[in-house]
Amino acid sequence: MGFETGVRQGIADYSKAIQLAPNDADAYVYRGYSWESKREYDKAIADYSKAIQLHPNDAAAYVCRGYSWDSKREYDKAIADYSKAIQLHPNDANAYFNRGNCWAKKTEYAKAITDFSEAIRLDPNNVEAYCNRGHCWRAKHDQEKANADFNEAIRLNPKLAVRFLN
Structure with missing residues (x-):
């Protein structure tokens, strides 16, 4: 299985996991990683945001979303997310x-x-x-x-x- 096929399968698998357990923040984070690897940053940000909504004290989700904002050259939003992650996990x-x-x-x-x-x-x-x-x-x-x-x-x-x- 090639990289692109694996990413597509990962997105499908995490989407199914989200259907089965819509309050599983980790599933949103992992699907966000997959979107990010495809450079689909808006979709990644949406998934990380949902994970943060479900678990607002998850520093890793803020770091991940910050990375996607950074990739979109939205540095102020990235800085805000990294700052929140640092506040939660100094x-x-x-x-x-x-x-x-x-x-x-x-x-x-x-x-x-x-x-x-x-x-x-x-x-x-x-x-x-x-x-x-x-x-x-x-x-x-x-x-x-x-x-x-x-x-x-x-x-x-x-x-x-x-x-x-x-």
């Missing part, structure tokens, strides 16, 4: 990392650096966070701090770091 390095990416895309580098720093504090081996924070330092014309982050990324994982530094 130790989620991924939420800080993703929110940092949105701040960087909005060229709000100081806020991005703050979020990447927190992501690194929570996950000190996050090569992407070092690379992205380094790019923000460089955008702020602080090459010394940028180089320190790039060097740390390379130290942690030379092959992966090169991918993000180009």
Whole structure:
């Protein structure tokens, strides 16, 4: 079975699960993942929103919806969802990392650096966070701090770091 066929089957299976158990928030989240993998972000957002309606304290659903908003370049909505996820689960390095990416895309580098720093504090081996924070330092014309982050990324994982530094 190919990827596209598997995604279609997943959507069908989760849709059936939702018919059988319409209050199962996880089924909406998983179907949302499937829509997201097809780049059908509006459908993914609708499913994540339903999951949030059913379980408003599910930080992961906010992160997922934030990612879909980010993919649609609706950064303020993504930032709001990542912020809610952080409020619910303050130790989620991924939420800080993703929110940092949105701040960087909005060229709000100081806020991005703050979020990447927190992501690194929570996950000190996050090569992407070092690379992205380094790019923000460089955008702020602080090459010394940028180089320190790039060097740390390379130290942690030379092959992966090169991918993000180009």
